[in-house]
Amino acid sequence: MTPPIRQPALERPGVPPSLPPSLPHPLPALPSQPVRTRTRRRRPTPARIGIYAFLATAALFFLLPLYVMIVTSFKPMIEIRQGGILALPQAFTLEPWRQAWSGVCTGAACEGIRGGFWNSVRITVPSTVLAILAGAVNGYALSFWRPRGAGLLFGILLAGAFVPVQVMIYPLVRVMALAGIFGSLPAIVLVHLIFGMPVMTLLFRNYYAGVPHELFQAARIDGGGFWRIFLQVMLPMSLPVIVVAAIMQVTGVWNDYILGLVFAGRDNLPMTVELNNVINTTTGTRLYNVNMAATILTALLPLALYFFSGRWFVRGIAAGAVKG
């Protein structure tokens, strides 16, 4: 297997080109920090201070709602009713967290949102795996093989990405009912696959568009067929974009509410349904502290995923996943 081609040197070193050269990708050995000449500075210059100031201010703006959520989740309801959402808790309490996980009422049952956790996992794992596989195969076929009509199909798929999900509920319910799988785990996985396919295909297609065509041709000359090349050549080098796709699909599926509500069937209702039951009662009392605690608990899984794969996420897109 030929190693990936490194970027070409500039024609006249030292002179920036007037037109940007097109860079062949991928660059898997890219360091996470750009390589520049190192100079040790003793005192931070105004420019450095400015950079940190800007970033810190932006960080404050981004963190403000999280601060309110955390602070609210540790206050008793009496304190919340008095207002002052930015104030620190005066009567600090862990009760909302305990209630959110295992005590708050979500119907006749009062067991918190933990019941939905495993349902969400059971929905998310197959939905992500299958969607990534489908996106990878589609992107691979679209980039290298380009069968007739595939471009048109891809165009339809992209247009479909703009359609609000609710519009497609009725026809999908009818089709699922005809197929006899409505209200079950396969139904919700299939639905997530359908709605995830446009973005997944887009990601992989753009990624493979950046892979040098010579690589593909060399593999064909070596005697590889469609599946062989995919499984042995393309898929292994797609790790960065797989991580990107996984993050986007996991976030979308984990936080989905309406599709899980309609298609999953009673025994597979995801955590978001329980979360909504906690937050959005129509004429009952609302426990804001429990709401906030429950929301943070629900968001922990995608957050953990970002945190542990953050480097991969950035690096993945570096390798051309978002080239248009």
Added chain:
Amino acid sequence: MKTARIFPRIVPRLSPHLALLPMALTALVAYLGAALWTLRISLTGSRTFPSGQFIGLAQYQRLFDNERWMLSLHNLALYGVLFVAACLVIGFLLAVFIDQRVRGEGLFRTVFLYPYAMSFVATGLVWQWLLSPGDGIDGAVRALGFAGFRLDWIVRQDLVMYTVVVATVWQAAGLVMALMLAGLRGVDPDIWKAARLDGIPAWRVYTRIVLPMLWPTVATVLLLLSTAVVKLYDAVVAMTQGGPGTASEVPTKFIMDHLFLRSNVGLASAGAVVLLVPVLALLAPYAYARTRKEAA
């Protein structure tokens, strides 16, 4: 593979087509099928259940007579321009600044990305609290001593859409930043060296050289952001419920309300069809440009 041996010529040629079968099924049955079904229903008088009673274009007539729908289209256009512009600018700036070899880059990236992980049902409520006059930011700034400060956009008819822009940019800018950052990281490091040798200031390198190079990244980000604009629903429901009055109404909320709450599937379908038309109008030139680029 056995099958390859039995049909040595046919299977290799069929493999790409067979592999794309799920995509073909999804595109034709799910998306195209649903679109045609929606179009058909929009020509009927369906209420709670889809019915077959044709009434021609009456639903469209009612739609364009409806002030709330016309307002929702206007709001979406306004929102779309502001949201996409703000996300692009803020995302790009954040990416540029993080790219400057800052310490704690991982921490900053997590801080800017975490909103994307949170469900808007609760974060929308938090934004409503923060932007409420009296409590929230308004009261806090006044408590700090700026007595004349007022932040009451969320209760004003003409300014409420801007609050939705603020909250959704908060959620999406981190993702844009991550995508832009990756694009920046793909820029040839030699360009920086060359620019430094030539004495070109950093900001000009960014605007004149790097930004044009990032154009493909920007194009894809634009596509992703546009889908988010058209599907805007959770934020409006969680923050303003379309209010005050109907001032922050958006098409998807109009469609959703009529689909289930008001048991008027026919009108909702008409709205969905009307929403799809400008999307197709925008996508067609993009698709045309791409096919021409690929042919070249």
Added chain:
Amino acid sequence: MLGAGRTALRTWLCSLCACACAALGAGAQAAQAATTAQAGPRAEVIHWWTSGGESAAVKQVARAYRGAGGAWIDTAIAGGDQSRAVTINRIIGGKPPTAAQFNTSKQFLDIIEEDLLNDVDDIARRDGWDRMLPQPIIDVIKVKGHWYAAPMNIHMQTWLWYSKAAFARAGIAREPRSVDELFIALDKLRAAGLVPLAHGGQAWQESILFSLMLSNLGGRDLYLRVIRDREPAAIRSAAFRRVLLAYKRLRGYVDPAAPGRNWNDATAMVIQGRAGIQVMGDWAKGEFTAAGQMPERDYGCLPGLSPTSPYLVQGDVFVFPKTDDPAALGAQKLVARVVADPGVQLAFNRLKGSIPVRPDVDLGQLDACARKGMAIVRDRARPLGVMEIYLTPDRNGALQDVLTAYWNTAMPVERAQDGIASALRY
């Protein structure tokens, strides 16, 4: 490094695929297991009672059902419209629940017309619902001579809740007994530096204020002519114009931070004595009780502004999707019998804040405000349906749009009248 990554990736992907298949398999098995384990008539019930108080109330029904030998499968989905959307989608998808909650309204009229509901005529005849229930509720659940829903409770939409402390501070000696006295009281509250009217700026809450004015100022006749008969002449009349103006006048007594506020946050203002009056349904009682306040001591409840003002009723009912399966039919009948039982009615409504649909319950166990409501409902001249009892959801929504736009903008009243006329036309 690339090679090691490749094999690691392959093993990682394979294990994920295995997990996915196992999860799918486990899910299918669990679903099967759930259906095979039966103990008595099995009823899956969809409802939207998800808060603490509501949960406690529906548990009473579940417990009674289990006591009668059945198995109650609870499917709670917060948000009335979402819950109803799930019910309808499940009916379309061929997996209907045994029973589902709806409001007393025309929400399930379409389902009846598609012949997708079973009737409960036998229970209705046995308990004499014709004589027992308020007429507006009969109008909705009895269609073409058959009874299609089992009523659970009766809510009243336009109670006036006021803080005794706030009234004392403003020097209001007695409860307002007419619309004019209401405005005088609101003026006094404003003069005392309090928020006169606690209000949450959401369309349905504005509709409640409008309903208050239409029923109390316009009167029963005008209400029915506009809402039930949808007469254009009534809508454009001077009397209706006065109602709209009085409705808009209330806005002057609302604090600027009202838009978007949830109803229970407005109740909190009254609880703390920061605001004087809130117009809200009797589900607000739960907030007062949760804050440790007692009726007539800390807060007062007014069912109307005159002894003969219309009492706007709404309620929750259970409908029974059509099925031929004898086990499911048996379960549906059992649910209807349990729901109609006087003991269950009392237990549920005490915790929910509404009043029972049957008059033959032990009134001593209800609080002061509920007792007022029971007495009024017994007078067959006073109950009047809320707007959604007479209007289809579509018309009701369109009317709400006009009302909330009129409330929030400087729309001239004539344009509001025109808007309402066209909204009710469809």
